[in-house]
Amino acid sequence: MGINEIIEISKPRIVVLLVITAVTSMYAASKLVTGASQLDYLDYLHIIVAGALASAGSSALNHYYDKDIDPKMSRTSSRPIPSGRMAASHVLLYGLAVSCISVIYGFFALNAISAFFIAVGIFSYVIIYTVWLKRRNTSNIVIGGIAGSAAAWAGWAAATGSMDLLGFLVGFLVFVWTPSHFWCLAMKIKDEYAQAEVPMLPVVIGMQKTSKFILGNTLILIPYSLLLVLIPDGLGIVYTVIASVSGGLMLVYHYKLTKTPTSEFAWKAYKVTAPYLTIIFVAVALDAAFHFPLI
Numbered sequence: 001m002g003i004n005e006i007i008e009i010s011k012p013r014i015v016v017l018l019v020i021t022a023v024t025s026m027y028a029a030s031k032l033v034t035g036a037s038q039l040d041y042l043d044y045l046h047i048i049v050a051g052a053l054a055s056a057g058s059s060a061l062n063h064y065y066d067k068d069i070d071p072k073m074s075r076t077s078s079r080p081i082p083s084g085r086m087a088a089s090h091v092l093l094y095g096l097a098v099s100c101i102s103v104i105y106g107f108f109a110l111n112a113i114s115a116f117f118i119a120v121g122i123f124s125y126v127i128i129y130t131v132w133l134k135r136r137n138t139s140n141i142v143i144g145g146i147a148g149s150a151a152a153w154a155g156w157a158a159a160t161g162s163m164d165l166l167g168f169l170v171g172f173l174v175f176v177w178t179p180s181h182f183w184c185l186a187m188k189i190k191d192e193y194a195q196a197e198v199p200m201l202p203v204v205i206g207m208q209k210t211s212k213f214i215l216g217n218t219l220i221l222i223p224y225s226l227l228l229v230l231i232p233d234g235l236g237i238v239y240t241v242i243a244s245v246s247g248g249l250m251l252v253y254h255y256k257l258t259k260t261p262t263s264e265f266a267w268k269a270y271k272v273t274a275p276y277l278t279i280i281f282v283a284v285a286l287d288a289a290f291h292f293p294l295i
């Protein structure tokens with residue numbers, strides 16, 4: 001067991017995107033919410049540390065719980081536990097310790113509400129998604145997406161000490177984005193999930209119908225993303241332009257996917273739409289910095 005295994009069980013790419021959603025939400029809240037605290041660099045360091053630890057710890061617990069099915073899928077069979085590079089008990093210990101530290105750190109370095117949302121993220125990823133839904137229910141990833149919203153909510157609450165309508169709707173973007181993100185990937189690795197008996201959507205309803213669900217979800221995601229502009233004291237022109245262009249690009253790929261519901265095109269659609277969440281949260285921060293209300 002070395003540092004490479006620790007990094008691998010922490011799912012670093014997911015940590016990065018999760019921290020981006022938390023930091024951009026925190027910044028936006030500090031600019032858009034009257035009475036929000038003026039933040040300094042230390043505050044951003046705190047949300048980065050708390051969010052990264054929470055994401056890493058919950059991902060390690062996900063590795064631990066999935067130690068029986070990961071060997072059955074080529075994508076996950078070389079991971080630290082299945083490959084014997086790390087003892088399952090060590091992964092469990094690391095996951096529990098780092099997850100607990102993240103909530104305690106958030107409570108003292110940020111505030112109680114932010115720590116609460118960090119705990120919600122860990123609970124929803126590890127218990128609701130990984131333990132309860134993933135192997136039982138085809139809507140697993142839809143409900144599991146709440147985990148990703150929790151990081152953005154934790155960031156917003158870190159700046160305001162509370163939660164408001166705009167903050168909730170901004171965080172909920174991740175929930176609405178998740179099915180479009182993951183079902184593309186699930187189409188590519190459908191056979192592996194079938195082998196591991198995980199009821200991901202394409203395993204249960206097939207590629208063609210899944211591609212229609214992805215398009216349907218994206219047709220919900222795009223108007224939803226623009227709803228954030230229409231609410232009182234909502235987002236402005238900068239966000240509207242970026243959300244419209246990036247959403248439109250995603251829509252084109254997901255429409256094409258319904259015409260070519262293949263594993264190869266699903267991977268292409270996944271790779272193109274993966275940056276969407278980063279773009280949309282950077283757009284929220286840019287809109288807060290250069291705020292020109294649309295209505």
Ligand code: HEM
Nearest residue numbers: 013014017018075129141144145147148149174178182274
């Ligand atoms: C329950 C909902 C979700 C499921 C089932 C899911 C599933 C996955 C899977 C299976 C992968 C491929 C991992 C690999 O083999 O390397 C992945 C990649 C990724 N996920 Fe998700 N994901 C979910 C939600 C999220 C959320 C909420 C975020 C961040 C806010 C996120 C960010 C990422 C990133 C950044 C990658 C790596 C993309 C790449 O390397 O191209 N995912 N996701």
Ligand SMILES: CC(C)=CCC/C(C)=C/CC/C(C)=C/COP(=O)(O)OP(=O)(O)O
Nearest residue numbers: 014054055058118121122125147148150151
């Ligand atoms: C605030 C906080 C801690 C939020 C947690 C959010 C979080 C880490 C979400 C990630 C969800 C995710 C990548 C699920 C994939 O698990 P999987 O088991 O389907 O993927 P795998 O098969 O690659 O292991």
